[in-house]
Amino acid sequence: MLSATTPFSWNKEDWAPLTEMADGFDEYLPDLSRALDGREIVLDARYVDSGNSFTLSQKFSSSAVEWAVIENGTETAHGSDSYELFEMQPGLFYLHYLRAGEDHPVALSAAIDTVSGQVTGAVGELGLDPNPAAARQSWFQGQIAGSGAVPEAAHIATDELIGRRVRYAYSSEDVYDHVYLNENIFTWLCVGGTEVGVGDTEHCTYYKLRENTYLFSWLEKNLGVEGMVLIDLAAHRTVGIQFALDQYCGELVNLTMGSYAQEFERTPAIDTARPGPSTK
16 A cells, blocks of 8 residues: 555666566456457558558458558568457457567557557657667558448547546556546556556646547656556456567567446536635
8 A cells, every 4th residue: 555655756766677676467458359369450541640641451360460551652661570459348359569670669559449440559669869778659540451440430539538537457456546637647656566666757648539438648758658548447358569669678678458347426527616706
């Protein structure tokens, strides 16, 4: 249990190594899915920030995903990599894999909805100047070719988590609280485990996937971590990743994690906190 006297430091050198923190975070990981084995999913996609279009093909087998990126009719990247896939609801998948052939750490993480035909995800990168330890994200959205899905029905940025506080148990020891403050920032706090007493407020991104189901991501300014989780608050379960370089040894941390979620009573809306007009 977190004590009021737990010492805190903003100095990242006082925090537990990321490689040590990652131990045990797979204890509550959902089962891997083989539901897409033998299937090729082709996305007609675009980057969220630039709006630039591309095609992403991903062919799944039991051991690897063969992928290729095509921009303006030219293949700009391809590879065959091991992957992790989780089916969190019927037809709703969380996908993660490292692009092992790159000259710096690159990972793709995405929510794939084969029912709606919509996909939202990001390519995370480490080792880039001017701050090699900081993760960078390139968000993309796309529609599965042949599904009938249209860009106008893409997953939407959402404010439905704002004002909510959720406790996530990643293992029998590691427990974290999230408080979602507004559309750009949230606060996390470790209340049990290796990082107990450590917390911060970070930039974040939210997308609504289905009812009470979200894709949530953050970038940690202190240690440069990319985090992304699919949150199912109906089933009280999550799956996701942390992608970073250890702050001491520089070793790659590519952690897949799952949790059980418990929501606290919701924070009152802003207007309910304001006093009403005087009756005098």
